Amino acid sequence: MTTTRRDFLAAAVTAAGAAVTPDLTRAQEHDHDHDHDHQVLPSDPALRVKALESLLVEKGLVDAAALDALVDAYEHKLGPRNGARVVARAWVDPAYKQRLLADATAAIAELGLASHQGERIVALENTPKLHNLIVCTLCSCYPWPLLGLPPRWYKSAPYRSRAVIDPRGVLREFGLDLPQGTEVRVWDSTSEVRYIVLPERPAGTENLNEEKLTALVTRDAMVGVAKVAFLPERGSA
């Protein structure tokens, strides 16, 4: 990682078209709230981002408290629990499931999870005969109102490149070996439409309530790289 960071400085300058130099971190000379060493060379993106934030705050372009609120939302308010609630509701309520598959944007808004005016969402139902998998080959499009920010592997080259040409091989890397007879459909998120997989409800969960079902649903299952697992506790079920 040290090498990567050192290289990054040069990369940033080149990529910004030589219009931008990395001297941004000089701002630290005027910032006495920081906790790092003044002698540290600006070879770390952390310093560049800190200096950029200082500049934008000084110009009045951003409010540091709004940045705090954004980070708090990303870390604590968004996340796969929202998507899991949608899935669990669809599992227990067949009418809701129908609405979800017909118009996911509206069905999700019913649960108060995303604005009805928000981005278009499409739900894809996995069955024993059909497996759906979501990817964004061009960048990192992801249903983040439902799942939060994407994990690193989703945004990285190996997944983005191979999910479309070898989805079965990719799924095997995730530990999911699909039968040859199962149809695989990959959804490349090239537009602003966002996809979420409605995974199969696992066997043995007939007696679980919606809350317990919600706890079973994983981010990976809603991207389509895993199935929802259920291991009954000993003595129960």
Next chain:
Amino acid sequence: MNGVFDMGGMQCMGPIMYEKGEPVFHERWEGRMEALYRAMGVWRKWNIDASRHERNLIPPAEYLRNSYYESSVVQLLGLLVKRGVVTRAEIESGLPAPGSAKVSPALTPDAVMPLLARGTVASRDVQVAPTFKVGQHVRARNINPVSHTRLPRYARAKLGIVERDHGVFVFPDTNAQFLGEKPQHVYSVRFSARELWGQQAPAQDSVNLDLWDDYLELA
């Protein structure tokens, strides 16, 4: 622009690096970076398509070497300077230009959650006739613009079937260049895996892409 960001179908990128219990941000600066990008977007000095194009302009070796958020820094700096939000001198000095007016932030803390709930709204409530119907056979056009496009190389010139009409959306190719939104229908078009990758692909598998009217022609 044909570039390394258009990764669909490459096979040389190594194994998927899965991280169990991955945190939302690995380092504090990544969260600040994501927040800065989001907060600056509220000024509407650029749009999502221009922003994506800026990231795609990162030279390929750096694009592949950078972490996601390292590229975000390059992307945001490029947008800020190109769109005249900050000057090169301000970036170099880290200080506002002498005598420059201080503005009021476009994003206030109370507006954060509504902003996140709304997301990126690219659909447009305008009447535009669809060129294609569900069930029609179409071919993705063989286009190679040097400017921004959301038609991946692996689908160009391939035959597919219109499976769903998503409605009317902003057209990225013009929007990225600030040449207008050119709203038009976007369709989910299904391509068989064999059409895309040849006879070694499983017969029943397929890939769906969301494609705009201007990317398609009748087959």
